[in-house]
Structures are given as structure tokens and as C-alpha cells.
Amino acid sequence: xxxxxxxxxxxxxxxxxxxxxxxxxxxxxxxxxxxxxxxxxxxxxxxxxxxxxxxxxxxxxxxxxxxxxxxxxxxxxxxxxxxxxxxxxxxxx
Amino acid sequence: xxxxxxxxxxxxxxxxxxxxxxxxxxxxxxxxxxxxxxxxxxxxxxxxxxxxxxxxxxxxxxxxxxxxxxxxxxxxxxxxxxxxxxxxxxxxxxxxxxxxxxxxxxxxxxxxxxxxxxxxxxxxxxxxxxxxxxxxxxxxxxxxxxxxxxxxxxxxxxxxxxxxxxxxxxxxxxxxxxxxxxxxxxxxxxxxxxxxxxxxxxxxxxxxxxxxxxxxxxxxxxxxxxxxxxxxxxxxxxxxxxxxxxxxxxxxxxxxxxxxxxxxxxxxxxxxxxxxxxxxxxxxxxxxxxxxxxxxxxxxxxxxxxxxxxxx
Numbered sequence: 001x002x003x004x005x006x007x008x009x010x011x012x013x014x015x016x017x018x019x020x021x022x023x024x025x026x027x028x029x030x031x032x033x034x035x036x037x038x039x040x041x042x043x044x045x046x047x048x049x050x051x052x053x054x055x056x057x058x059x060x061x062x063x064x065x066x067x068x069x070x071x072x073x074x075x076x077x078x079x080x081x082x083x084x085x086x087x088x089x090x091x092x093x
Numbered sequence: 094x095x096x097x098x099x100x101x102x103x104x105x106x107x108x109x110x111x112x113x114x115x116x117x118x119x120x121x122x123x124x125x126x127x128x129x130x131x132x133x134x135x136x137x138x139x140x141x142x143x144x145x146x147x148x149x150x151x152x153x154x155x156x157x158x159x160x161x162x163x164x165x166x167x168x169x170x171x172x173x174x175x176x177x178x179x180x181x182x183x184x185x186x187x188x189x190x191x192x193x194x195x196x197x198x199x200x201x202x203x204x205x206x207x208x209x210x211x212x213x214x215x216x217x218x219x220x221x222x223x224x225x226x227x228x229x230x231x232x233x234x235x236x237x238x239x240x241x242x243x244x245x246x247x248x249x250x251x252x253x254x255x256x257x258x259x260x261x262x263x264x265x266x267x268x269x270x271x272x273x274x275x276x277x278x279x280x281x282x283x284x285x286x287x288x289x290x291x292x293x294x295x296x297x298x299x300x301x302x303x304x305x306x307x308x309x310x311x312x313x314x315x316x317x318x319x320x321x322x323x324x325x326x327x328x329x330x331x332x333x334x335x336x337x338x339x340x341x342x343x344x345x346x347x348x349x350x351x352x353x354x355x356x357x358x359x360x361x362x363x364x365x366x367x368x369x370x371x372x373x374x375x376x377x378x379x380x381x382x383x384x385x386x387x388x389x390x391x392x393x394x395x396x397x398x399x400x401x402x403x404x405x
Contacts, residue, residue, distance in 0.1 A: 047274050047299070049273055
């Protein structure tokens with residue numbers, strides 16, 4: 001298991017578009033369970049509804065956790081995506 | 094879920110406690126962990142043995158007038174001893190305000206003192222109900238909850254196995270959606286769990302290729318509901334040729350969620366299997382079992398009976 005904490009700095013929070021970008025990354029790791037955790041609530045990062053349901057606004061502290069093949073890579077990629085403010089050019093999907 | 098003294102005052106619900114704090118924000122962050130309350134009558138009379146000081150102390154008309162009528166020496170002594178315990182919180186009913194020195198000492202000792210215009214009976218009733226309700230265990234589960242023929246069916250399984258698609262076809266067939274993807278499950282009592290959707294994404298479903306759909310808008314109000322008791326759990330998984338799937342249905346399987354055992358069916362998914370119809374049938378069969386009719390066992394009994402007759 002690998003996990004990393006990150007604070008969401010995206011102005012509008014994780015709305016549909018940024019959430020989709022996260023889900024698309026997570027979906028590339030078939031043999032890995034990826035979760036996003038806000039307080040006690042856990043969302044499956046491969047499900048857009050699950051991620052949206054967390055209601056992650058600007059300033060939310062988030063824990064990205066993965067278990068399985070390439071767990072470190074997927075967590076780092078998601079965190080980088082959030083850090084770089086969902087800039088498509090810097091995160092070739 | 095956590096409930097604090099502050100929540101008692103500000104959390105709006107159907108029944109309001111109409112509480113006002115007499116000690117400003119003293120002890121607002123205290124977390125309530127006991128649903129039962131204590132009437133401090135005996136303490137006021139000087140009997141402090143087994144004083145349940147960690148419960149909410151309710152001062153009714155009786156306690157208040159007894160306390161106020163004590164001679165000032167006795168009152169001071171009682172108050173000193175009362176606050177020598179780590180008292181959790183005091184609530185006065187009927188809008189009766191305690192004397193000023195009581196409030197001062199409470200502030201010193203960081204004990205919140207609240208007052209409510211309600212009668213003691215109403216106060217205790219609403220208070221216990223409110224606390225009990227917030228103390229119920231809750232868990233979030235990745236799954237889809239549908240009401241099938243009035244029977245709460247929770248679909249579980251990996252992302253992409255077809256939970257949402259199954260739900261969509263069930264809705265199309267006249268059943269109702271409660272929650273897709275995140276189901277918030279609350280334990281109502283030892284044998285009952287109920288599920289509801291996250292308030293942000295309630296009644297929405299994501300279908301690969303279509304995106305996010307608002308089921309209530311597409312199919313109308315009849316296609317959704319907000320909460321449902323979970324009476325059957327169906328796990329969907331990719332067909333595994335090595336797995337040992339139930340072929341007779343003689344034995345009952347259960348799936349445990351927050352300590353409640355719910356009847357469980359494991360369904361292998363394969364092209365050509367119509368999962369929504371199987372889920373519908375599973376729900377009907379479960380209803381039948383609940384009414385005392387067990388198809389598999391009855392057939393088995395019939396066969397065994399026939400074999401006995403044949404032997405004779």
C-alpha cells in the first residue's frame with residue numbers, strides 16, 4: 001500500500017472535469033485499487049460519481065491511497081495532476 | 094457520526110430542542126458519547142455515590158425548585174461538591190434559569206449550561222432520540238442500491254462490472270434507484286441496515302459512454318427514493334471457471350456490514366446473462382423465503398419424500 005497526503009488548490013475544487021482526469025489515470029491501473037480519502041469518507045478513484053460525491057473543495061486535505069501493481073506510480077501521478085492544477089500540457093494522459 | 098454540545102443547539106431537525114446557552118460557548122466542542130441522561134435530584138440532596146457525571150444532567154422543575162429553595166450555605170456546599178466532578182453538561186427544562194453563582198461556577202469548570210422552554214418529558218425524549226440517531230454506526234460502501242419490488246437490493250462489485258448498467262435496466266423496468274456508487278449505510282438496530290445516497294450526487298448515475306445522468310429528471314420522481322432498508326446483497330463478479338458458484342440454493346449465505354448479516358447472492362457475470370432479470374428474480378425469491386417458502390428446500394424435500402416412497 002502506498003499513500004500520500006495532498007491539499008487541493010484548484011480554485012473551483014474537484015468538479016466534473018478535474019475529477020474525470022483523475023478517474024482516467026486511475027482506470028489505467030487495472031490491477032490496483034485506488035482510493036481518495038477525505039476525513040473519514042473514502043471514494044473509489046476509478047468512479048467519477050464516487051469522487052464527485054466526496055465534495056472536494058479548494059483547500060481540502062486529501063489522502064490518495066493505492067494498493068496493487070504500480071501503486072506508487074498511480075498515487076504520484078494523481079498527486080502531480082492535483083499539484084499542477086490539472087494542467088493538461090504538463091500531464092499527458 | 095460525531096455529535097457535540099454545539100450540534101445540540103444549532104443542528105436543525107424536525108424536532109428542535111430550542112436550546113440557549115447560558116455559558117456562552119463554554120464546552121461547545123464536547124463530544125456526546127452517551128445517549129442516556131441523568132436526573133441529578135439525588136446529588137442535590139447530598140447523595141453523590143454513583144453520580145453519573147459523564148451524562149447530560151437534566152434539571153426539571155423539581156430539581157430546580159429544590160435547588161433554589163436550599164439555604165444558601167447548603168446550596169454552596171452542594172454546588173461545590175457537584176462541580177468537583179467532571180460534569181458533562183447541564184440542561185434546564187421549562188425555561189427555568191439557574192442562579193447566577195451556578196452559572197459562574199459552571200463557566201469556571203468549563204461545564205456548558207443550557208436552557209430549553211420544553212417540558213422535561215419532551216426534552217428528554219427529543220434529546221435521547223437525537224443523540225441515538227447521531228451515534229448510529231455509518232459506513233460508506235462502493236455499490237449501487239436499488240429498490241426492487243419494494244425490496245432493498247445492494248449491488249456490489251468492482252468498477253466496470255456493470256452495477257450502474259444493471260441499475261439502469263432495473264429502473265427502466267419500473268424499479269427505483271436510491272444511490273449509485275457511494276451508498277451511505279446506517280445501522281438502525283441489531284438486525285437492520287438502511288442505505289442512502291451522498292447528498293451531493295443523489296439520484297445521479299454514470300454510464301460509461303454517456304457520462305453522468307440525472308435519473309430523476311429522465312425517468313421522473315417515480316424512479317427514485319431517498320432511503321431504503323437493505324434486505325438483499327448481490328455481488329457481481331467476472332465469471333471465474335474455478336469458482337464454486339451456488340447451484341442448489343439450499344444453503345443461505347450472508348454478507349456482513351457493520352455487524353448486520355444480510356442475505357447474500359454471488360452472481361457471475363458473462364455475456365448473455367441478463368443480470369437485471371436475475372436480480373429481479375433474486376429479490377422475489379428472497380421475498381418468498383421471508384414469507385416462509387423456500388423453493389430449493391421444498392423441491393429437495395419433495396425428492397427425498399419420493400425416494401422414500403419408492404424404496405418401500
